[in-house]
Amino acid sequence: MRTENQKAWFFVLPVLALVAFNALVPMMTVVNYSVQETFGNNQFFWEGLGWFEQILRSDRFQAALGRQFLFTGMILAIEVPLGIIVALSMPRKGFWVPVCLVLMALPMLIPWNVVGSMWNIFTLPKIGLLGYFLNDVLGINYDMTQQPLSAWITVVVMDVWHWTSLVVLLCYAGLVSIPDAYYQAAKIDGASPWSVFRYIQLPKMKTVLTIAILLRFMDSFNIYTEPFVLTGGGPGNSTTLLSIDLVKIALGQFDLGPAAAMSLIYFAITLLVSWVFYTLMTKDDAE
Amino acid sequence: MAQIKLSNLKHSYMPSPQGPDDYALKEIDVTWRDGGAYALLGPSGCGKSTLLNIISGLLTPSEGQILFDDRDVTALPPDQRNIAQVFQFPVIYDTMTVGENLAFPLKNRGVDAATIKRRVDEIAEMLDVADMLNTKASGLSPDNKQKISMGRGLVRDDVNAVMFDEPLTVIDPHLKWKLRSKLKELHQRVKATMIYVTHDQTEALTFADEVVVMQDGEVVQIGTPVELFERPQHTFVGHFIGSPGMNVLPCETQGNRAIFEGHEVVLEGATLGSGGRTDLGIRPEYVSFGETGIPAHVTKVSDIGRHYVVSAMVGNTALKAVTEHSVPEPGSQVFLQFKPEQSRVYRDGWIATEERVQ
Numbered sequence: 143m144r145t146e147n148q149k150a151w152f153f154v155l156p157v158l159a160l161v162a163f164n165a166l167v168p169m170m171t172v173v174n175y176s177v178q179e180t181f182g183n184n185q186f187f188w189e190g191l192g193w194f195e196q197i198l199r200s201d202r203f204q205a206a207l208g209r210q211f212l213f214t215g216m217i218l219a220i221e222v223p224l225g226i227i228v229a230l231s232m233p234r235k236g237f238w239v240p241v242c243l244v245l246m247a248l249p250m251l252i253p254w255n256v257v258g259s260m261w262n263i264f265t266l267p268k269i270g271l272l273g274y275f276l277n278d279v280l281g282i283n284y285d286m287t288q289q290p291l292s293a294w295i296t297v298v299v300m301d302v303w304h305w306t307s308l309v310v311l312l313c314y315a316g317l318v319s320i321p322d323a324y325y326q327a328a329k330i331d332g333a334s335p336w337s338v339f340r341y342i343q344l345p346k347m348k349t350v351l352t353i354a355i356l357l358r359f360m361d362s363f364n365i366y367t368e369p370f371v372l373t374g375g376g377p378g379n380s381t382t383l384l385s386i387d388l389v390k391i392a393l394g395q396f397d398l399g400p401a402a403a404m405s406l407i408y409f410a411i412t413l414l415v416s417w418v419f420y421t422l423m424t425k426d427d428a429e
Numbered sequence: 430m431a432q433i434k435l436s437n438l439k440h441s442y443m444p445s446p447q448g449p450d451d452y453a454l455k456e457i458d459v460t461w462r463d464g465g466a467y468a469l470l471g472p473s474g475c476g477k478s479t480l481l482n483i484i485s486g487l488l489t490p491s492e493g494q495i496l497f498d499d500r501d502v503t504a505l506p507p508d509q510r511n512i513a514q515v516f517q518f519p520v521i522y523d524t525m526t527v528g529e530n531l532a533f534p535l536k537n538r539g540v541d542a543a544t545i546k547r548r549v550d551e552i553a554e555m556l557d558v559a560d561m562l563n564t565k566a567s568g569l570s571p572d573n574k575q576k577i578s579m580g581r582g583l584v585r586d587d588v589n590a591v592m593f594d595e596p597l598t599v600i601d602p603h604l605k606w607k608l609r610s611k612l613k614e615l616h617q618r619v620k621a622t623m624i625y626v627t628h629d630q631t632e633a634l635t636f637a638d639e640v641v642v643m644q645d646g647e648v649v650q651i652g653t654p655v656e657l658f659e660r661p662q663h664t665f666v667g668h669f670i671g672s673p674g675m676n677v678l679p680c681e682t683q684g685n686r687a688i689f690e691g692h693e694v695v696l697e698g699a700t701l702g703s704g705g706r707t708d709l710g711i712r713p714e715y716v717s718f719g720e721t722g723i724p725a726h727v728t729k730v731s732d733i734g735r736h737y738v739v740s741a742m743v744g745n746t747a748l749k750a751v752t753e754h755s756v757p758e759p760g761s762q763v764f765l766q767f768k769p770e771q772s773r774v775y776r777d778g779w780i781a782t783e784e785r786v787q
Contacts, residue, residue, distance in 0.1 A: 321518065323516040323517070323518060323520050324520050326482075326485075326487050326507070326514065326516070327514070327516060327520040327578070327581075329487070329506070329507045329508060330485065330507045330508060330512065330513060330514050330534075330582075331508075331533055331534040331537060331581060332508040332534060332537035332538055333533070333537055334537065337537065341522045341524060341525065341533075342522065345522075345523045345524045346523075
């Protein structure tokens with residue numbers, strides 16, 4: 143008979159306590175709010191799943207969710223291929239390696255709200271360097287404070303500028319871990335550059351790419367600060383993503399019940415999509 | 430299939446090499462016969478992998494030429510040289526099946542599907558992997574992966590040479606022997622020129638018809654395994670090949686005799702040259718015990734299974750002898766006899782006695 147020693151669980155207890163206090167308990171408060179209605183004075187009335195139903199049926203939520211998926215879809219569609227291309231064209235050894243790495247890491251080191259402010263000032267028509275250049279030098283009618291299309295382009299370009307580096311650095315780490323022998327063998331086998339990418343580089347980058355895609359999905363799906371500082375969700379509601387809308391409901395209108403219900407739905411969607419991504423991308427390994 | 434000739438080959442990894450020390454390969458002149466099995470043997474860092482990469486075209490030599498059947502291929506890239514190379518670590522394409530891996534070099538060269546199928550089946554059968562053709566290559570054991578890497582080289586019927594760069598490094602000991610005999614068998618079947626790089630003398634001596642021993646970027650001796658064992662041209666070869674290696678004993682020369690620790694030793698032939706540092710070289714296998722001879726003090730006896738290795742001191746010099754029976758006790762006094770036709774003098778490392786005519 144094998145006796146199992148369960149004492150190891152005690153080592154997990156401190157972490158469990160920490161997580162309970164900073165995640166589980168606040169989370170349960172949100173769950174608590176989501177099923178109740180309050181008119182202040184700390185008085186609560188049972189509401190059941192009413193808020194959930196209301197949120198899911200509301201046009202406002204559906205529109206924000208649609209914008210959120212559009213935004214995240216564009217971010218992934220641009221940043222992942224671009225990141226791979228940049229990583230592939232970076233030098234593997236020599237003087238330029240640290241230079242490239244530092245340049246790549248710089249945007250990621252800048253705080254979100256600073257990035258938002260930078261791009262705001264940069265793109266303002268008349269005042270901003272880019273805004274002025276586009277409007278007055280090139281004659282392109284561009285105004286991210288007035289035109290939804292301009293606002294969208296600016297928000298997307300800003301995120302690409304800020305976060306493509308993450309994909310680049312992760313892919314680069316995957317690329318440099320490929321032994322020279324693979325490239326030499328491919329040369330001897332007469333493989334084309336495309337085959338080298340398809341059969342050597344891409345499979346070797348797969349693990350890091352999975353992580354990169356997951357991180358970029360979660361981050362861009364939960365994005366708040368940068369678009370809030372840049373456009374404040376406008377013009378109109380055109381760049382009001384889920385998180386911006388959520389904050390408007392929770393802190394602007396102080397509708398705690400609907401906001402809590404929306405938070406949970408938001409969380410569930412993020413979790414579900416991440417799980418689907420992860421399962422799809424690691425499917426082959428399990429076989 | 431081709432004869433491979435390396436003419437006046439030199440290589441340096443530095444942009445402007447000054448002295449001979451800057452060269453990874455100093456001066457290589459070798460001709461390898463079409464269809465032969467050769468081994469490049471030497472310690473790590475002796476330049477053997479550099480040489481291999483130059484032959485396969487992954488490196489361009491600083492000086493000299495590589496000729497395949499008298500055609501100069503020095504400037505050609507690897508895929509145009511029609512060579513195959515098996516690396517130290519198995520290189521397989523993870524996302525492909527075993528069959529797709531084997532077909533890959535042919536597909537890249539635009540060979541028609543029917544021929545690809547025929548060649549892949551043939552090679553798979555030769556390598557005993559026919560039953561794995563449809564499995565994913567990533568899940569295979571290291572020895573099977575290495576077989577697939579080999580297979581990708583052999584699948585092309587136009588290969589000039591197949592090169593192996595220490596291919597058994599990651600293979601389990603009990604499978605090394607199997608894979609090595611497989612290689613030998615393959616060589617007999619496909620008759621391609623094969624060059625096998627290794628630092629393991631057993632691998633080199635069992636695989637090759639002829640072994641090229643290298644040290645510090647230079648070829649020290651080229652010969653059959655028997656030649657390398659029986660008459661090493663350099664003390665390095667004597668020491669590197671054999672287990673234990675040749676005894677290299679400081680000595681003086683006097684006419685056709687060597688004087689070792691005050692004792693006269695009869696040599697295989699007349700000594701050549703003069704000056705320099707002189708050593709007496711004799712393999713432990715040719716040192717025997719007798720009633721008379723050079724007095725020695727036994728320090729240690731090791732039983733290594735097939736025979737005993739006796740360590741002894743003659744004066745202040747340590748040497749080894751190999752014996753199968755009549756083992757002396759450690760601590761005892763014995764008399765050593767050196768087989769005259771296997772005793773020779775090395776001057777500054779290089780052989781300096783005339784070969785005995787049989």
